[in-house]
Amino acid sequence: MKAIQLYYPPEWAHCYGCGYLNAQGLRIETYWHPERGESETRFTPKPHHTAIPGFVYGGLLASLVDCHSTATAAAAKAAAEGVSLEEAPLRFVTASLKVDFLKPTPLGPELRLVGRPKEVKGRKVVVETELYAEETLTVRGEAVLVQIGEGFGRSEDAPAGG
Numbered sequence: 001m002k003a004i005q006l007y008y009p010p011e012w013a014h015c016y017g018c019g020y021l022n023a024q025g026l027r028i029e030t031y032w033h034p035e036r037g038e039s040e041t042r043f044t045p046k047p048h049h050t051a052i053p054g055f056v057y058g059g060l061l062a063s064l065v066d067c068h069s070t071a072t073a074a075a076a077k078a079a080a081e082g083v084s085l086e087e088a089p090l091r092f093v094t095a096s097l098k099v100d101f102l103k104p105t106p107l108g109p110e111l112r113l114v115g116r117p118k119e120v121k122g123r124k125v126v127v128e129t130e131l132y133a134e135e136t137l138t139v140r141g142e143a144v145l146v147q148i149g150e151g152f153g154r155s156e157d158a159p160a161g162g
């Protein structure tokens with residue numbers, strides 16, 4: 001199975017969290033499971049991702065939820081439209097991101113994020129994400145993602161510095 005991020009065209013593959021062209025980035029890989037209607041990302045934080053010794057920095061967890069959600073949105077939209085990402089590379093940016101830190105997330109174990117599309121409507125997809133450390137649910141997120149088109153970020157659409 002090919003990761004959703006690997007379908008992104010190169011000009012949209014520089015993101016710190018999920019861009020395969022960002023050597024300093026997290027380069028997460030998300031997989032879509034059509035039979036479950038869910039996505040999954042696995043990531044093992046490094047020691048420098050510490051918040052307090054033994055626990056993962058919340059900003060990193062938010063980044064994982066963020067980029068996992070954009071990939072989930074692309075897969076969910078493709079599924080809803082009955083197209084493959086191969087033929088229709090879809091890219092979403094985050095309009096809104098809510099993250100609840102339910103419990104401290106231990107540093108060490110591989111983390112598993114599970115995403116479920118809650119709404120797919122026009123250019124907008126709402127994704128719910130659960131993040132597990134081993135079997136413990138430690139973070140829950142909800143994101144609103146909006147599909148961008150060719151040329152986004154090359155005009156006045158782009159935020160300053162974006």
Ligand SMILES: CCCCCCCCCCCCCCCC(=O)SCCNC(=O)CCNC(=O)[C@H](O)C(C)(C)COP(=O)(O)OP(=O)(O)OC[C@H]1O[C@@H](n2cnc3c(N)ncnc32)[C@H](O)[C@@H]1OP(=O)(O)O
Binds near residue numbers: 091092095146
């Ligand atoms: C981005 C950098 C440029 C670089 C260019 C290269 C691109 C390479 C790809 C990079 C991918 C990175 C992926 C990683 C994740 C990020 O880190 S992305 C970076 C952080 N996000 C941003 O910078 C986005 C900044 N915001 C924007 O550009 C615009 O506000 C947006 C998000 C494109 C939306 O604007 P718009 O296209 O005018 O959309 P609009 O028609 O107003 O709304 C569409 C729908 O979304 C809803 N919506 C819009 N905003 C919100 C909101 N805040 N809350 C709730 N709902 C909302 C609307 O209500 C509407 O819903 P419906 O009425 O259809 O139900």
